[in-house]
Amino acid sequence: xxxxxxxxxxxxxxxxxxxxxxxxxxxxxxxxxxxxxxxxxxxxxxxxxxxxxxxxxxxxxxxxxxxxxxxxxxxxxxxxxxxxxxxxxxxxxxxxxxxxxxxxxxxxxxxxxxxxxxxxxxxxxxxxxxxxxxxxxxxxxxxxxxxxxxxxxxxxxxxxxxxxxxxxxxxxxxxxxxxxxxxxxxxxxxxxxxxxxxxxxxxxxxxxxxxxxxxxxxxxxxxxxxxxxxxxxxxxxxxxxxxxxxxxxxxxxxxxxxxxxxxxxxxxxxxxxxxxxxxxxxxxxxxxxxxxxxxxxxxxxxxxxxxxxxxxxxxxxxxxxxxxxxxxxxxxxxxxxxxxxxxxxxxxxxxxxxxxxxxxxxxxxxxxxxxxxxxxxxxxxxxxxxxxxxxxxxxxxxxxxxxxxxxxxxxxxxxxxxxxxxxxxxxxxxxxxxxxxxxxxxxxxxxxxxxxxxxxxxxxxxxxxxxxxxxxxxx
Amino acid sequence: xxxxxxxxxxxxxxxxxxxxxxxxxxxxxxxxxxxxxxxxxxxxxxxxxxxxxxxxxxxxxxxxxxxxxxxxxxxxxxxxxxxxxxxxxxxxxxxxxxxxxxxxxxxxxxxxxxxxxxxxxxxxxxxxxxxxxxxxxxxxxxxxxxxx
Numbered sequence: 001x002x003x004x005x006x007x008x009x010x011x012x013x014x015x016x017x018x019x020x021x022x023x024x025x026x027x028x029x030x031x032x033x034x035x036x037x038x039x040x041x042x043x044x045x046x047x048x049x050x051x052x053x054x055x056x057x058x059x060x061x062x063x064x065x066x067x068x069x070x071x072x073x074x075x076x077x078x079x080x081x082x083x084x085x086x087x088x089x090x091x092x093x094x095x096x097x098x099x100x101x102x103x104x105x106x107x108x109x110x111x112x113x114x115x116x117x118x119x120x121x122x123x124x125x126x127x128x129x130x131x132x133x134x135x136x137x138x139x140x141x142x143x144x145x146x147x148x149x150x151x152x153x154x155x156x157x158x159x160x161x162x163x164x165x166x167x168x169x170x171x172x173x174x175x176x177x178x179x180x181x182x183x184x185x186x187x188x189x190x191x192x193x194x195x196x197x198x199x200x201x202x203x204x205x206x207x208x209x210x211x212x213x214x215x216x217x218x219x220x221x222x223x224x225x226x227x228x229x230x231x232x233x234x235x236x237x238x239x240x241x242x243x244x245x246x247x248x249x250x251x252x253x254x255x256x257x258x259x260x261x262x263x264x265x266x267x268x269x270x271x272x273x274x275x276x277x278x279x280x281x282x283x284x285x286x287x288x289x290x291x292x293x294x295x296x297x298x299x300x301x302x303x304x305x306x307x308x309x310x311x312x313x314x315x316x317x318x319x320x321x322x323x324x325x326x327x328x329x330x331x332x333x334x335x336x337x338x339x340x341x342x343x344x345x346x347x348x349x350x351x352x353x354x355x356x357x358x359x360x361x362x363x364x365x366x367x368x369x370x371x372x373x374x375x376x377x378x379x380x381x382x383x384x385x386x387x388x389x390x391x392x393x394x395x396x397x398x399x400x401x402x403x404x405x406x407x408x409x410x411x412x413x414x415x416x417x418x419x420x421x422x423x424x425x426x427x428x429x430x431x432x433x434x435x436x437x438x439x440x441x442x443x444x445x446x447x448x449x450x451x452x453x454x455x456x457x458x459x460x461x462x463x464x465x466x467x468x469x470x471x472x473x474x475x
Numbered sequence: 476x477x478x479x480x481x482x483x484x485x486x487x488x489x490x491x492x493x494x495x496x497x498x499x500x501x502x503x504x505x506x507x508x509x510x511x512x513x514x515x516x517x518x519x520x521x522x523x524x525x526x527x528x529x530x531x532x533x534x535x536x537x538x539x540x541x542x543x544x545x546x547x548x549x550x551x552x553x554x555x556x557x558x559x560x561x562x563x564x565x566x567x568x569x570x571x572x573x574x575x576x577x578x579x580x581x582x583x584x585x586x587x588x589x590x591x592x593x594x595x596x597x598x599x600x601x602x603x604x605x606x607x608x609x610x611x612x613x614x615x616x617x618x619x620x621x622x623x
Binding site for chain 1: 516517518520521522524525570571574575
């Protein structure tokens, strides 16, 4: 009879989840599943709310990447109003988005994943956290905190507050950026570059001891999806969707993000509250794709900024075609942080950032609007339908983390098969399975939102024998 | 950046969720005072630890659904990792401040009674009374160790 090893809860991720590892009669790992056990239901909450409330409401989806939701929501609102957003407002939105990439990635790398890499996968579990990291290398931990602080401060200076800023609205943003805010942001930049140089040198020095993890934690062929600009370079705010395969071949290019529903679809499984998006032309589950830092670097021809371009060229040497090792999400995150700081430097040097022409006002002119942007964890889509009064009648959110769901499941299974020996179980083996999930830095609070549409199964089992007494299912 | 202050007060909570925002009411009542910096935060995050550096006393004010009266606690640091890794509890933030920024001051956690966390609800009479009692508790700390 098959046995199950349960990792519950999965630690050092945002949200609530568990992992089941199924073991066969021969004592070998047969399969593994990543179950998301929390549920939020934001799509339903949107119904009946006025369009202009949406960015502020959507900021509440997440405390880590609120800017992404505000931007995707604002852009859907721009589309519904049918207006052109003033250039200064676009620069503010871009600035805040880069800042969010910086702070979110800093948290993921320095606080959540660095303990595994610097202390070791088999180190004492009670040490594998931010306090263990501080004990091991206080300067490194301090630099991570300062990078996150920089990102959060930029968001506060531009958006009014660090968490859930609601300053971006349909048609633009609410306030101009002050000279003092711009100057304060500029003052942080040299330290950020220095910290990222140290972090990049450090992570590259760790690849040799982690060779086995790099090869067996989420290393498989898949598609990669991300946004690029007209030159095929990294783009986080506006652009077109490009999809490449594991050989690095472009499978689809120039896809309009506003038509995402024509090439992406979502499946459900009864054992998880998170949906399973896939690339329609290849079907489910064959249309598995990855999004986020690794995918963005795989789809981009260049970074478009000098420091990140140097790193990107070196990064691309790590794969035969695309870089398929999910462990390299961590390196990709650091390269994206470097790119974000370069872009922040460019934006604050642009006098137009200070313009007070930041908002175009209009009444709703369309009934359907879509907004997309690159969130720290991948491509994000907000899709709203409104009535003649601009009241939201229906909303669909396609969240980055969910788009990695198929890949996360394959990663835990691959990792469990290679590292977990059920008859000689050690904690470090299971930590590697959790580490497979941490590569993706999933944000589960963002990605469990489809009230009334997720399959729900309630099983009543005998406490002693475990036999099934009754079962209720909502398909 | 906010300037240094001898006493740093964190008002923690969500003003959109009824009594969860009662600490912000305490901050309103406390008002501006020389040498006292008030930080209104939705939740505690690691980068806030650096703000301890220039303070001698830190006071966290937070809603507490498990208490019926204002309770002031002298907070020891903890090295327990947080249950949710993207936010911290006061003791964890204190531990980071001590270990990374050599913070040596006193830290208090002021628990304010909270009963109703309904979205959009006003403060309950219990929370409103608690806010006034918390103000007195914070004032007592300030008077015992007056800021410059």
